[in-house]
Amino acid sequence: xxxxxxxxxxxxxxxxxxxxxxxxxxxxxxxxxxxxxxxxxxxxxxxxxxxxxxxxxxxxxxxxxxxxxxxxxxxxxxxxxxxxxxxxxxxxxxxxxxxxxxxxxxxxxxxxxxxxxxxxxxxxxxxxxxxxxxxxxxxxxxxxxxxxxxxxxxxxxxxxxxxxxxx
Numbered sequence: 584x585x586x587x588x589x590x591x592x593x594x595x596x597x598x599x600x601x602x603x604x605x606x607x608x609x610x611x612x613x614x615x616x617x618x619x620x621x622x623x624x625x626x627x628x629x630x631x632x633x634x635x636x637x638x639x640x641x642x643x644x645x646x647x648x649x650x651x652x653x654x655x656x657x658x659x660x661x662x663x664x665x666x667x668x669x670x671x672x673x674x675x676x677x678x679x680x681x682x683x684x685x686x687x688x689x690x691x692x693x694x695x696x697x698x699x700x701x702x703x704x705x706x707x708x709x710x711x712x713x714x715x716x717x718x719x720x721x722x723x724x725x726x727x728x729x730x731x732x733x734x735x736x737x738x739x740x741x742x743x744x745x746x747x748x749x750x
Contacts, residue, residue, distance in 0.1 A: 584627050584702065585647055585704070586647065586648070586700055586704050586705070587683055588651075588747060589654070590644070590696045590700060591656070592656075592693065592695075592696050593656075593688060593690045593692065594655065594657075594692060594737065595653050595654060595655060595656060595662075595689055595692055595693050595696075596653075596654050596656055596657055596694055597644050597651040597652065597653055597654070597665060597666070597693060597697070598651055598652055598654065599639070599640065599649065599651055599652070600636045600639045600640060600649075600650070600652045601636075601652070601653065602636065602640075602670055604636060604652050604661050605608075605629070605632060605633055605636060605647075606630050607660065607661035607662075608635070608636060608661060608664070608698070608707070609627075609629050609632040609651075610654070610681060611661075611662070611663050611664070611680070611681045611734065612626065612627045612628070612631070612632045612635065612679075612680060613626045613627060613628070613632065614626060614681070614682060616682055617679065617680075617681065617682050618679075620715040620717060620718045620721070620730075621679050621715075622739055623739055623740075624739060624741065627695050631692070638706075639651075639664075639666075640669060641668070646669060647705065648666065648667045648674075648701075648705055649667065649668065650664045650666035650667075650668060650677060651664060651665060651666040653665050653678070653680065653689070653693045654711075655684070655689075661747075662680055662681045662683075662689070663678065663679050663680035663681055663690075663691035663693075664677075664678065665678035665679075665681050665690070665694055665696070665697050665700070666678075666697055666727075666732045667697055667701055667705075667707075667710070668673050670711075672711045672713070672736075672745065673709060673710070673711045674707055674709070674711070675711050675712060675713070676694060676697055676698065676701070676710050676712040676725075677712065678690050678693055678694050678697075678721075678724070680693075685720075688715075690721075690724050691724050691728065694725075694728055695728055696725055698710065698728055698729075698748065702750045706748060707750075708749065709747060709748065709749045709750070710747070710748045711745060711746065711747050712725050712730055712741040712745075712746045712747075712748075713736060713738050713744065713745050714743060714746070715741065715742075715743055715744075716735065716741070716742040716743060716744055722744055722746075725746045728748070729748055730746035730747060730748045731746060731747055731748070732745070733745055733746065733747050734745050
């Protein structure tokens with residue numbers, strides 16, 4: 584069943600990325616501290632941010648889900664991403680928030696909305712997630728959501744903890 588956007592939480596909402604989100608997304612993806620444990624482990628340029636958004640939009644069109652823009656409900660500001668992506672490991676949950684929004688439980692709220700969409704309207708039976716082995720905060724979010732750590736894997740050229748959730 585297709586999802587009806589935006590997905591609304593108490594403090595954040597999720598919707599597919601729009602081309603006009605480039606500047607806000609680049610403030611997140613261009614921040615070295617935010618990106619040091621995400622993806623390749625470093626900030627990306629504007630062109631890479633634009634390519635990421637285009638990839639998310641394409642993934643949404645092909646699969647009915649993707650990494651979505653996370654908006655702070657009070658302001659409508661894009662503060663990061665959260666969503667689902669088809670990977671070699673399976674359908675993977677991920678999230679990235681701007682540094683100024685860390686430590687407030689917003690990643691957990693956004694990720695929970697993704698899990699609910701996955702096991703609800705999208706009717707998926709399993710999710711995976713990976714967290715850089717040096718990122719206990721992300722592993723904590725996954726544990727709070729009910730994911731179980733199953734092994735260490737190499738992702739993006741460095742050790743990651745792999746988590747699964749089955750419904």
